[in-house]
Amino acid sequence: MKKHARLVWVAAGILCLSLPLWGGGAMAAYPERPITLLAGFAPGGSLDLSARALAKAAEKVLGRPIVIENRTGGTGTVALAAMLAQNSDGYTLCATPSSVLIRVPQMQKVPFKPLKSFRSIFGYASPPLGIVVQNDAPWKSLKDLVADAAAHPGKIKYSTTGVGSTTHAAVEEVAVKEKVRMVHVPFKGGAEALTALLGGHVEFGALTSEFIPSVKAGQTRLLATMGDQRSPKFPDVPTLKELGYDFVNDAVYAIVAPANLSPDIAKQLESAWAQAAKNEQYLAALDHLDLIPVNQDGRKFDEFLRANWKKINAHLKAAGLIAEAATAPE
16 A cells, blocks of 8 residues: 555656646647737728738748738727737737827827837838829819818818828818818728719828729829828829928838737747738739838837827927827827
8 A cells, every 4th residue: 555655646746747848838839729910991991901911921920820800990999999808818919000009099089008008010011192083073283172172161072091090180281281171081991982082972082002093094183192202103293291281101001919918929920920021922912002011120110109109299289280199198
């Protein structure tokens, strides 16, 4: 009996000593199941399509499926809030324009702290922005459009991807400087905003790269772009800056996670998305969408957000669009 008891205790001791090793081997390395990537805008827009292309490339790096879910509303803020409602385990991420983090919260109250609630993972692309009208519209220039808006207050309607979006801010910059009143009609995605223009429901659209195919097809006319310099694709079209408006596109599409994500998982994700951004099929998709590759790691994108929050805040105050940010950044 004593010998049997000794054997039992020895066996138990060996089991206890081996548990940490056994447990470590049994726990599968992240990721062990599919990852969900929320997109804050409707299917078919440049954010949605670029996120899908990048996710497809990232699947090959991570070895697990990445499922895209479109959570529209609140100019992209609904998707971010939905991500924060899930476990911070790296299995729910969000693709978002930087404007949803640093512009929208200054214009409207949002249910998160823009510079505190999220962990930046990877900034991957920048969309060209432009103001377009139907090709048979009477306005040959932005000056013509503004003059009509001044002569007919409240008559001119325009579409964007939402309140506080970069394109909305651009039009507001024009409206404030020219002292004109135009009617903003927000949509849940760029494709919908373009469809509204083509259907005659609005007089012009302030859009991301969704406008480019329609311009090339002769359906719309581009009156102005929003880059720091003229677009190589449309060298004859002036920028808002050239036309005397203090506005330059600062939008970057990015992948973000909850702030309390494990640093090890965050590092793995950052590396995976960076590798995915080198994928040839993904880069071809960006070119097809007329998006510009950015490649900002988490630290650089976070620095970009913080610097531009201050710049945008000062600009919105100077333009008289806000007295203070509607949402505290931290």
